[in-house]
Amino acid sequence: MYSDSFYKAFIHESINPFILFNNEGKLIDFNNEAEILFNSVSPKEIFELTLNHSPHNFGFERKYINLKYAKMKYYALLVGYIDDEHIAIELYKQINIEKEIAKIQDAQLTNIFSLIDISKNTNFDFTKTTITEEYDTSIPEIRVNINNFLLTLNECFKLFKESKKVKIAVHVKVGEYEVIDDKKHSIASIRCKADTLIEASQELERQALKSHINVFEVNGYIKLEFPIII
Amino acid sequence: MLKFDMENFIALSLSSKKALHVAKMSVALPVNILILGEIGVGKKTLAQEILQNSQSYEATEIEKLILNKQIDIQSFKSLILYNIDALINKKQFFENLKTLRIIATASQNYKDDLNTFPIKIRLEPLSERKEDLEELISIYIKEANKIYYSNKTAHDVEIDISKNGISLKQSIYKSILLSSITKNDIMDILYKYFISDLKSRDRSYKDLLDIFEIPLLKAFKERYKSQVQMANHLCINRMTLRKKLNSYYKVKKNV
Structure with a gap:
């Protein structure tokens, strides 16, 4: 006979986020994956999601819906409650089996601000769109696959073509690193924000994947993050 | 020696300055560039400025040479290709050229659905x-x-x-x-024209009269406006003038 602690430990190790709330939406328990999820979405929002998809009576209900929080995607959720005091939700994580990662040897040393400038000039009509820039010029020349990097920028800027105002901010993410081939690399971020809400396209995500760039859609703006490899 | 000033490409308007700016920034990048626009906007000139000392071809010419195995494409490091719209098999063509740097030109509506060109420069029409x-x-x-x-x-x-x-x-x-043409030049041109024309067919005086009369009547109409004035200055009667105008109008509609 297995103990409750075994079930609990098992759930904590799952790659699917699991969250247990009380009837007022307060967090009672959650697993490791849920803790990571909370970096991108608030527990309050997850509680609302839980209530919206809960079964009418005591029991469990599974629904197949697509959800995306930052770079994490989910294809289904399971909500259940067996009393009036608690309610739980599990999100089913979507895993990318294939991942094309650009090898560092396909990369060339370049000034990314020049690449942004080129892509900006070829994708925007400056008579229709005003662009403001905020660049951290301390970012040195870095190694990227120039071809794929430009194609990714093009796909990103295409989304903003009809916007009247666009702000492009380029910064180093303080305190965050990516490990590639056992080497730690700082992360640079290109944030594009418009006067309207923008959604990332599948083409952008597909192209970004080839360029070792992570795409985030946060509050209607697009963020591209990539390691600073010198 | 490479010239980065690209002075052969005229760029005084805002849009061409922007195009030139992108071209200058892209010169040293190891990526393909596509220049789009109508005929005569300067695509070839700009392509030749970006990739100086590089050979240029019509895209279909290279496609044919590759198909017939008449060219060793790997012997090139870079190429300028004109009018890639006319390619028969784009996918195969660019697959054959994937180790080369390409600067290409195409019409303004060309769709780069294969993402062969990360840099696209659009040249506006002169208007x-x-x-x-x-x-x-x-x-x-x-x-x-x-x-x-x-x-x-x-x-x-x-x-x-x-x-x-x-x-x-x-x-x-x-x-x-x-x-700058003088009367003698016109007579000379007409003479050469008549000689050439007479070689291929029989002509009478009447057949060739329109060459003289149509421009003459056009000029008089422009100058004098009314048929009365025209007839007066041409020293012919109005009925004759009207007959000529009607006959030429039916045929040429430009008098």
Whole structure:
């Protein structure tokens, strides 16, 4: 006979986020994956999601819906409650089996601000769109696959073509690193924000994947993050 | 030695300055560049400025040579290709050229669905580039004046920008040439024309009269407006004039 602690430990190790709330939406328990999820979405929002998809009576209900929080995607959720005091939700994580990662040897040393400038000039009509820039010029020349990097920028800027105002901010993410081939690399971020809400396209995500760039859609703006490899 | 000033490409308007800026920034990048636009906007000129000392071909020419195994494409590091719209099998073609750097030109509606070109430069038609147009008019008038020993200005020429720079140059040269033609030149031209024409067919005086009469009547109409005045100055009676105008109007509709 297995103990409750075994079930609990098992759930904590799952790659699917699991969250247990009380009837007022307060967090009672959650697993490791849920803790990571909370970096991108608030527990309050997850509680609302839980209530919206809960079964009418005591029991469990599974629904197949697509959800995306930052770079994490989910294809289904399971909500259940067996009393009036608690309610739980599990999100089913979507895993990318294939991942094309650009090898560092396909990369060339370049000034990314020049690449942004080129892509900006070829994708925007400056008579229709005003662009403001905020660049951290301390970012040195870095190694990227120039071809794929430009194609990714093009796909990103295409989304903003009809916007009247666009702000492009380029910064180093303080305190965050990516490990590639056992080497730690700082992360640079290109944030594009418009006067309207923008959604990332599948083409952008597909192209970004080839360029070792992570795409985030946060509050209607697009963020591209990539390691600073010198 | 590479020149980065790209002075052969006229860029005085905002849009062409932007295009030139992108071209200059892209020169040293190991990526393919596509230049899009209507005929005669300067695509070839810009392509040759970006990739100096590189061989240039019509894209279909290279496609044919590859198909017939008449070219070792790997012997090239870079190529300029014109009019890639005309390619028969784009996918196969660019697969064959994937180790090369390509600067290509295409019409403005070309779709790069294979993502072969991360940099695309669009050149606007001359009608949208007032400053470039004025500069080109000035350049071509200067050139034509030098060739034809004349001193015409922009007021004296009829310009045609239907094919942008191509038709602009042709129309300016033609305007200046025509204005510098003397009576003897016209007679000489007509003589050569008649000699050539008579070789292929039998002609009578009446058959060839329109060559003289149509431009004559056109000029008199422009100058004198009314048929009364025209007849008076031509020293022919009005009925004869009317008959001629009607006959030429039916045939040519330009009198």
